Amino acid sequence: MAPQRFHEQFDQIQRSMPDVPLAMGPDGDAGLLYEKGVVLARDGEEARIVEDTVRAHFTETRGLFPDHVRRTGPQTSRTGVTRIRVGDPGQGDDPVPHALRALGEMEARRGHQLASRNHVVHIAVNACPGDEPVPAVRTGPVNPGVAAGGYDPETAVRVLVVDTGLVHDHGSCPLLAHTTGDAQVDETDGDGLLHQYVGHGTFIAGIVAAVAPNSDITVLGTLNDAGAILESEFGARLFEAVDRAGWPDIISLSAGTPTTGTGTTGGLTGVTGLIGLEAFMRELRSQRTLLVAAAGNNASSTPFWPAAYAALPEYADSVLSVGALRADGEAEACFSNHGPWVRAYAPGERLTSALTGFDTPVPYVYQHSTYDACRFGFSYPCTCRFPCHTGVLSEQRESTGAKPDQVMFDGLAQWSGTSFATPVAAGLVAARMTAYREREPRMAGARLLAATVERAEVRGARVPALRPATWRPVPLAVPALPA
Incomplete structure (x- = not known):
């Protein structure tokens, strides 16, 4: 990276x-x-x-x-x-x-x-961002689009999103009518500017709701503090999350970390998992819950945990690891992690969902500058390069004195990362549970993968591609930054 x-x-x-x-x-x-x-x-x-x-x-x-x-x-x-x-x-x-x-x-x-x-x-955009959000037309369509079918509280699939919390006016977005949970902490700074990664959990909830309308979605702000937490605390926070919300059908988790180690585990040489998560993962294994976890955005084959537990035999049925497809869905996004430990890929570049509510427009100043060329060596018009903007943290800006770009958000946004491919996959499992009246989420996940005939090209391998019927490919053209 x-x-x-x-x-x-x-x-x-x-x-x-x-x-x-x-x-x-x-x-x-x-x-x-x-x-x-x-x-x-x-x-x-x-x-x-x-x-x-x-x-x-x-x-x-x-x-x-x-x-x-x-x-x-x-x-x-x-x-x-x-x-x-x-x-x-x-x-x-x-x-x-x-x-x-x-x-x-x-x-x-x-x-x-x-x-x-x-x-x-x-969170899997934090230490390794896919990109930063771009405003989308507030009256425009979401992508993936809203699937057919209504909401039935008696049969709704329970989805727990462990992430940053919900923005204060999320209820003004129709997508999130049945979404509950924690409020986002400190949405704006003293100047009224949106903090970095505010809306991350809200955006994820909107994707789940679009792909699987018959879902009860709870968003917990476990990662509200800049989306980062020490491993020694993370296991306890996950236990707190399921103690509060109950063990759901599906957990959508867009967070993790690579590790270093000397062991060989489940065919993954040189990695050992997370000691701090071992107790939670054992408890997960004893439940019926399916953990859908992001593969991370380092453009690396190094396992990213807890997603990489999907490659270990004892967790193969309880964890689904998800990488990101690029905007046209034909291959991996430039930033997506990859390797045999990634079970499936879903659209994760330039998705459109709810970032803020629709009540009050809020300004945002970009933190990172885009690049002249893809930082991972890809040649397509990826999010490394477009839409072009200058960020306040950029070393280039400090050397040139360029002014950082500011935009306004008033509802929908376009965003990229394995963070967002993950709720696409979680939503597809939930939608299958509703469509086929399946009660076991792990069985639904296994059957979803078994039934997936679509493939994408990732580093020379043909991999399962989970493309929702309502998802629309975005042409690989150079987009413009909204005024």
Whole structure:
């Protein structure tokens, strides 16, 4: 992934977590963020082994401090995770890589990972944005369009969106008439400008509602804080979400993170999943809920978790991982992650849905500049390049003094990312449950994939393409930025 956009966004996330020192890694790897000076381990014996092993290693390593190695926070929790401080990130090099290397021999003997970085889990446009939203005509059509069929509260499929919350006037949008949930926190700044990523959860809910009108959609603002959260907290927040809303038929989750690791899991060499999510994923497996998760926007084959759980045999029926197709639906969008762990692809470039309500227009200033060429090396007119705009965070703007572009939103928007391909797929599973009166969401998801004959070209492979009948391809032409 091109570093410029990632570094710009890293600064934004760090500002949203002022008390948490963050790092990119390893070697500034784009898309991977974690907490400096802290590792995660499983409660009990493994946490003790990690603590003792790292302390013994640091006794023999210059510049690191064994007396800093200690457990922090609750020692037991529902997530089964212990947070261990392995050094002071303010003194010398970040101690986390040293601590993980110290555990290598012990992990090899035990045959599995004992500790991991405390990753930053982010909505799948945040640390790796597909693009920023573009205003659409407020009276224009949504894309995907609204499918046939009405809403019946007795038979409606229950869909839980774990994301940012709903904008305050979402009820003025007909698409969201039956959508409930948390309010978006701090929609605008002191100047009345829309904050970055406000409307992300609202946009997703609108897509689900269009594809599957007979859905009860609940949007929880679990990721309201700039769409980013530490892995050590994420599992607990997911438990809170299902405790509040109940286990639904479908969870639409447009968030995750890549990882680093030394194990081989389910045929995915070098990755191990998220220690902080293990307890939640085990509980998910025991339920009937289908988790539909975004593959991420790093244009990478590196697994993005929790979507990558779909490739593990024990989760194959309970997780559907979704990549994004470009605007014409024939191949992957330039930003979409890919690989054998991505089960299906759905339209995810230049979709149209509700961003804000229709009551009051609100201004937005672009944060990132577009590029002269696709940052991932694609040649079609992708969202890296068009519509052209200058962003306030851009290094180019700082060097040229260019003024950032401002637009007005008053309802609908056009937006791109695997974040939005995910609710397309979730909506298609929900729509199938209604059409065929299926009661089991996992069976509906499996049958949807089995019945999908359409294919798209992704990195030389022909992959399942979940294109709703109401979705309209967008011509691959250079679009203009609305005035």
